[in-house]
Amino acid sequence: xxxxxxxxATVLIATGVFLAFTGLYVPKEEIAPExxxxxxxxxxxxxxxxxxxxxxxSKDPLLQLVDVRSEEEYNKFSxxxxxxxxxxxxxxxxxxxxxxxxxxxxxxxxxxTTDALVALMVVTRKGYKNNxxxxxxxxxxxxxxxxxxxxxxxxxxxxxxxxxxxGAQAYFGGGxxxxxxxxxxxxxxxxxxxxxxxxxxxxxxx
Amino acid sequence: xxxxxxxxxxxxxxxxxxxxxxxxxxxxxxxFSTSRKLVxxxxxxxxxxxxxxxxxxxxAATGLLLFNHFGxxxxxxxxxxxxxxxxxxxxxxxxxxxxxxxxxxxxxxxxAAAIGKLDALAFLGGLVLGILFxxxxxxxxxxxxxxxxxxxxxxMSDVMGVSYGVSVLIFSxxxxxxxxxxxxxxERIADVEY
Numbered sequence: 159x160x161x162x163x164x165x166x167a168t169v170l171i172a173t174g175v176f177l178a179f180t181g182l183y184v185p186k187e188e189i190a191p192e193x194x195x196x197x198x199x200x201x202x203x204x205x206x207x208x209x210x211x212x213x214x215x216s217k218d219p220l221l222q223l224v225d226v227r228s229e230e231e232y233n234k235f236s237x238x239x240x241x242x243x244x245x246x247x248x249x250x251x252x253x254x255x256x257x258x259x260x261x262x263x264x265x266x267x268x269x270x271t272t273d274a275l276v277a278l279m280v281v282t283r284k285g286y287k288n289n290x291x292x293x294x295x296x297x298x299x300x301x302x303x304x305x306x307x308x309x310x311x312x313x314x315x316x317x318x319x320x321x322x323x324x325g326a327q328a329y330f331g332g333g334x335x336x337x338x339x340x341x342x343x344x345x346x347x348x349x350x351x352x353x354x355x356x357x358x359x360x361x362x363x364x
Numbered sequence: 365x366x367x368x369x370x371x372x373x374x375x376x377x378x379x380x381x382x383x384x385x386x387x388x389x390x391x392x393x394x395x396f397s398t399s400r401k402l403v404x405x406x407x408x409x410x411x412x413x414x415x416x417x418x419x420x421x422x423x424a425a426t427g428l429l430l431f432n433h434f435g436x437x438x439x440x441x442x443x444x445x446x447x448x449x450x451x452x453x454x455x456x457x458x459x460x461x462x463x464x465x466x467x468x469x470x471x472x473x474x475x476a477a478a479i480g481k482l483d484a485l486a487f488l489g490g491l492v493l494g495i496l497f498x499x500x501x502x503x504x505x506x507x508x509x510x511x512x513x514x515x516x517x518x519x520m521s522d523v524m525g526v527s528y529g530v531s532v533l534i535f536s537x538x539x540x541x542x543x544x545x546x547x548x549x550x551e552r553i554a555d556v557e558y
Contacts (some may be wrong), residue, residue: 167540170422177429182439182528234467 197282198275204293205265208319211303214238222262223292226277228267237267237299238239240331248277249284267292267299304328305324388475397476399467399483406464409553411546427531439528449513466490513517 223240306323404410474486521531
């Protein structure tokens with residue numbers, strides 16, 4: 159009995175000494191591929207064009223729009239207040255202030271969804287947070303905000319949405335403005351949004 | 365590798381059931397379904413509770429750090445509850461008082477009730493009343509208070525200003541010293557029949 163106790167105490171202290179002299183193992187900042195896929199599939203990573211319009215109109219101070227198209231395309235047409243970071247420059251040091259921060263909600267947009275989604279994938283892989291994608295991109299922006307059509311169902315939700323879009327159209331000067339958008343360059347992928355249950359963490363003593 | 369169990373899945377309750385059964389079995393096997401043994405620590409004739417919980421803490425701390433060292437556990441992914449100082453003091457005092465008066469803590473009372481102890485059943489009744497009291501007075505007493513004196517996520521190593529490893533070593537030394545001390549005390553007092 160005594161031997162066993164002494165042995166246990168010695169092992170414990172030896173382990174303690176070992177741990178005291180070894181540093182903490184910190185895994186690489188990259189996230190696992192399966193986690194990445196899960197993150198990208200999450201619905202909350204997307205901003206609808208209506209949400210972007212609403213936050214632009216209400217001048218939401220946390221909204222940071224990032225145009226990931228080329229500089230040329232950006233100069234032809236861009237959303238108000240957006241900045242231009244072409245996709246290939248997304249990890250440049252000069253871009254870090256926008257994609258690697260914890261204050262603003264950075265929303266990427268391109269002509270369709272694809273390029274913005276690539277940008278999101280790259281920064282998510284780096285472990286950066288607070289980055290989103292405007293779903294449907296500028297194609298959907300033109301279709302729904304600048305040239306809104308009534309969706310047919312005369313229920314309150316559809317009606318409200320339509321009225322909001324009409325207001326937004328007036329605000330953003332739609333109708334007369336004909337932005338140059340190369341629709342063929344960015345096909346709109348149809349994605350199935352997978353909703354995940356929220357993780358609940360709990361603990362306690364017996 | 366870890367976590368082996370991802371929270372939020374449909375198997376959560378099944379895992380909880382299995383772990384709960386194992387926990388209850390070990391509690392019972394360690395003699396924790398006897399209220400005399402449990403309160404023995406307070407009166408100074410039985411130190412099983414102290415030994416078991418201290419061992420559990422030291423084992424968990426050492427194990428976690430070892431797993432982390434070999435890259436099995438990501439330390440950053442471990443959830444550490446926030447420390448609310450005064451709410452913890454008040455909650456701990458109420459829990460301690462109940463423990464001393466009733467002879468059980470919530471987990472062990474369920475364990476003892478399961479093997480048919482009537483005092484544990486009475487304790488469980490009190491537990492339900494306590495929950496009811498908390499619920500009914502939640503808005504008037506506890507809602508604001510429970511969020512006061514928030515110290516954030518606080519670890520022993522932060523307080524002592526040392527690394528995790530050093531704090532575990534210090535903690536292990538304290539544990540062994542305490543075990544030696546209580547076994548010396550135990551030698552001096554007469555055995556108590558339960």
